[in-house]
Amino acid sequence: EAQVTQNPRYLITVTGKKLTVTCSQNMNHEYMSWYRQDPGLGLRQIYYSMNVEVTDKGDVPEGYKVSRKEKRNFPLILESPSPNQTSLYFCASSFGGRSTEAFFGQGTRLTVV
Amino acid sequence: GENVEQHPSTLSVQEGDSAVIKCTYSDSASNYFPWYKQELGKGPQLIIDIRSNVGEKKDQRIAVTLNKTAKHFSLHITETQPEDSAVYFCAAASGNTPLVFGKGTRLSVIA
Numbered sequence: 518e519a520q521v522t523q524n525p526r527y528l529i530t531v532t533g534k535k536l537t538v539t540c541s542q543n544m545n546h547e548y549m550s551w552y553r554q555d556p557g558l559g560l561r562q563i564y565y566s567m568n569v570e571v572t573d574k575g576d577v578p579e580g581y582k583v584s585r586k587e588k589r590n591f592p593l594i595l596e597s598p599s600p601n602q603t604s605l606y607f608c609a610s611s612f613g614g615r616s617t618e619a620f621f622g623q624g625t626r627l628t629v630v
Numbered sequence: 631g632e633n634v635e636q637h638p639s640t641l642s643v644q645e646g647d648s649a650v651i652k653c654t655y656s657d658s659a660s661n662y663f664p665w666y667k668q669e670l671g672k673g674p675q676l677i678i679d680i681r682s683n684v685g686e687k688k689d690q691r692i693a694v695t696l697n698k699t700a701k702h703f704s705l706h707i708t709e710t711q712p713e714d715s716a717v718y719f720c721a722a723a724s725g726n727t728p729l730v731f732g733k734g735t736r737l738s739v740i741a
Contacts, residue, residue, distance in 0.1 A: 559733035621673030
């Protein structure tokens, strides 16, 4: 089954404790991205990757890091989480890049206390 | 950069009625306009999309229209059903810019 898998689904952590949210897709997609969803703000792009070893900032990259060492995986790293990073996070992938259908994961609800 | 405005933010309709959600975009270079449906506890899922060389597209009860001159596009859902209740997002993109989403519309279909 074609899918984008995120882990964990739920995470509560404390301020400053490094964490990683994993994302994996089995569709051989080149383009992957991370979004955060906040009430009243919709979906905002954090980082994206057009291929292995190629990453770039989205609209709200501050406080986040990503890596793309393999085509299928695109982890999101929070080196020192803060309460304003409490949000619902989505990973997405697509075949042809920006102007093609994006497939989203189930989401990761992160709470930073 | 691109800016996408979406209205209304909430919409309630009676079952069987039609629902219309409207979006405007700012970048005339945008050429891809998808609509996503997000059900509770799930990620957004594409329901229909349209490209700038087409004015209208239909898929059963769902249709999307695009007015490039006015830079707006709309989602039309006819004969609404309770399972249509969800949050809907419009988005715009071009080959050079990533998807930019509207803020979403929460649609409630009342049985």
